[in-house]
Amino acid sequence: MHFYVATLFPEQVSGYINTSITGRAIDNGAISLDCIQMRDYAPNSYGRVDDTIYGGGTGMMIRCEPVYGACKKAYEMAGHKVHTVYMSPKGSVFNEDKAKELASREDLLIICGHYEGIDERVIREVSDEEISIGDYVLTGGETAAIVVIDAVSRLVEGVLPNEEAYTNESHMEGALEAPQYTKPPVWNGREVPGILKNGNDALIKEYNRAASLYDTWKARPDMLDKLDLTEEEWKKVLAFKKGL
Numbered sequence: 091m092h093f094y095v096a097t098l099f100p101e102q103v104s105g106y107i108n109t110s111i112t113g114r115a116i117d118n119g120a121i122s123l124d125c126i127q128m129r130d131y132a133p134n135s136y137g138r139v140d141d142t143i144y145g146g147g148t149g150m151m152i153r154c155e156p157v158y159g160a161c162k163k164a165y166e167m168a169g170h171k172v173h174t175v176y177m178s179p180k181g182s183v184f185n186e187d188k189a190k191e192l193a194s195r196e197d198l199l200i201i202c203g204h205y206e207g208i209d210e211r212v213i214r215e216v217s218d219e220e221i222s223i224g225d226y227v228l229t230g231g232e233t234a235a236i237v238v239i240d241a242v243s244r245l246v247e248g249v250l251p252n253e254e255a256y257t258n259e260s261h262m263e264g265a266l267e268a269p270q271y272t273k274p275p276v277w278n279g280r281e282v283p284g285i286l287k288n289g290n291d292a293l294i295k296e297y298n299r300a301a302s303l304y305d306t307w308k309a310r311p312d313m314l315d316k317l318d319l320t321e322e323e324w325k326k327v328l329a330f331k332k333g334l
Contacts, residue, residue: 091121091246092197094172095232095241096160098139098152098204100125102232103239104157111250112243120248123239124167128152131159140205150205153270154212157201161216163197172199174217175238176208177231181220186237188221192238200238202231265316268301299323300330 091271095103104125108116115121129137133155140150165171173195182188192198201217213220225235241251271282285297304327307311319327 091120091193091195091243092124092168094162094164094167094197094199095123095125095235095239096124096128096157096199096201097202097235098128099202099230099232100127102230103202105237106236107239110157112240115149115243115246120246121243122156124164126160126163128156128160131156131163143206147206152203154209154215155214157208158216161199162199168197172197173284174199174201174279176201176203176213176217176220177222177234177238178203178207178213178220179222179225179227181222183225184221184223184241186241189238189241190245192242198242200231200235202235204230209284265302265306267311268298270304296326297330300326303327304330 093107097103104123107113108121112121116123129139132139134154140152143149143151152171161174173192175192175198178199183204201213221234221238223237228234271286275282276289283297285293288294300323303317303319303323307327
């Protein structure tokens with residue numbers, strides 16, 4: 091999968107994505123990244139991309155021309171119109187289902203705003219959707235773009251060692267992941283649950299399912315509203331709580 095990012099700070103995005111797991115994925119060809127500097131398409135000789143806001147308001151706004159030029163460059167590099175996402179606090183909130191949807195594409199262009207955002211006209215012209223990573227405001231869209239690329243990349247074949255590396259994670263089946271442990275078996279008086287050490291795969295799977303549902307109930311009860319739990323599953327959750 092190929093990612094394009096239209097940004098004023100390409101080093102911020104590439105510095106992260108070229109590191110660790112995503113960096114290795116780039117090295118092995120599972121994903122690739124091109125950061126396009128919007129300043130290269132400024133409508134002047136000195137690289138200024140922003141201007142004052144019509145109707146008043148504090149701060150400066152990115153003009154249409156640099157954004158449009160960077161997007162056209164991405165489409166030219168890809169050889170077609172790439173699905174284009176604008177990172178914006180006004181967008182729909184990013185989640186695992188959206189990550190799966192985006193991961194099914196061959197390529198993706200992400201536009202990063204800065205300052206007071208981007209002129210609405212070019213957003214309407216080029217973007218296919220607006221995505222937010224949460225109900226808060228960042229200083230720029232680069233951090234949000236990194237989150238999206240990271241979450242999408244791990245679903246691309248060849249990025250993680252095998253499918254199980256991501257299918258057992260939180261949110262993959264609508265609930266939070268069960269608590270996990272490693273050695274030593276006792277640390278600071280806290281012991282690893284005995285059932286996880288007995289080697290009975292069926293019991294371990296049942297225990298982890300109950301622990302997952304309990305942690306979801308405790309931390310994210312809103313997620314349980316979307317799960318059609320059976321009466322038997324609820325009994326197991328309550329039994330798990332009593333056993334704590």
